[in-house]
Amino acid sequence: MRIIKISMLALALGLMSFSAIAPVKALVSETNIATFDASTIVWKAETIDVGQIPQGTPKAIVYEFKNTGKTAVVITNVQGSCGCTATDYTKEPILPGKTAKVTATYNAANKGGFTKTVTVTTSAETAPKILTLKGTVI
Structure with missing residues (x-):
């Protein structure tokens, strides 16, 4: 039973770490898009x-x-x-x-x-x- 709780905790922490990285990537790509949209x-x-x-x-x-x-x-x-x-x-x-x-x-x-x-x-x-x-x- 204790192994299942530890596994669930590890899984939850792992998933949370992925969601924390995603907004940073989105912000970087939005910045790049804004730069390229400025046509000369x-x-x-x-x-x-x-x-x-x-x-x-x-x-x-x-x-x-x-x-x-x-x-x-x-x-x-x-x-x-x-x-x-x-x-x-x-x-x-x-x-x-x-x-x-x-x-x-x-x-x-x-x-x-x-x-x-x-x-x-x-x-x-x-x-x-x-x-x-x-x-x-x-």
Whole structure:
């Protein structure tokens, strides 16, 4: 009987020690998340609706952003969601206070509504930014 009581006490103390550690880990991860959420890139628009565009005429959509941080930002990759969207972007480092552009050119080959995305990866953010373009080909 005494062994059972000692075992129960040891189990209870063991469980209490785990619960005391958990809030400390949560606090550390919340602090890290808050640090990463502070972006140094401010986009003029993340979604652009081009309205109606004629079939067979490629449409260039320009996304602009400003580097509001204290260090230069480099665009490391830009990828369209399909082969119908070509991309171009500022290749040189964007200094603090300066602006840059990402251009997506949509090939308006098929009639109807469309929604496409452009994924932009930079040195300033841990997660890529998803930009959206939409409209209707007539």
